[in-house]
Amino acid sequence: MxxxxxxxxxxxxxxxxxxxxxxxxxxxxxxxxxxxxxxxxxxxxxxxxxxxxxxxxxxxxxxxxxxxxxxxxxxxxxxxxxxxxxxxxxxxxxxLCDDCKKMDTMKQMRDVRDQMKENLDKSQEANKNSVSYHSR
Structure with a gap:
């Protein structure tokens, strides 16, 4: 430059x-x-x-x-x-044409859904493996 x-x-x-x-x-x-x-x-x-x-x-x-x-x-x-x-x-x-715009939007939504599911699975796995203490 x-x-x-x-x-x-x-x-x-x-x-x-x-x-x-x-x-x-x-x-x-x-x-x-x-x-x-x-x-x-x-x-x-x-x-x-x-x-x-x-x-x-x-x-x-x-x-x-x-x-x-x-x-x-x-x-x-x-x-x-x-x-x-x-x-x-x-x-x-x-x-993009309307059909391709829709396909792109659907793909982006699937990607977000998959990422959210992956994050939830990781969070649940971490909670399952963690030790918690409770007072009486």
């Missing part, structure tokens, strides 16, 4: 992935890009990613990031732009 000077505000920051903006300015730019994209899509529903990028000046990668963050969504049913990261099914926003 190297120290760089932010192109926008002049602050020194630890640069990651070749960034030229500090986190504050980068986040501000993303928010401004989001507003441009949102406003364009409001006036032009159904526009594809290339059209939005060309008309707003927002990079296609940023638009994809906004889709994955659930800040915007694809409105067409025949979406080929965004796919579920697990099964490849077409999705409107985010990273």
């Amino acid at each position: 190297e120290l760089k000077t932010c192109e926008e505000c002049g602050r020194t920051f630890a640069a990651e992935n070749g960034r030229t903006l500090c986190k504050r300015c980068f986040d501000k730019k993303i928010d401004n890009d989001f507003k441009l994209v949102r406003d364009y899509l409001y006036d032009h529903p159904g526009a594809d990613i290339k059209e939005v990028a060309d008309e707003t000046g927002v990079d296609e990668a940023v638009i994809l990031k906004l889709l994955k963050q659930d800040r915007i969504e694809v409105v067409e049913e025949a979406n080929t732009l965004l796919r579920c990261e697990k099964c490849g099914k077409s999705i409107k926003s985010g990273r």
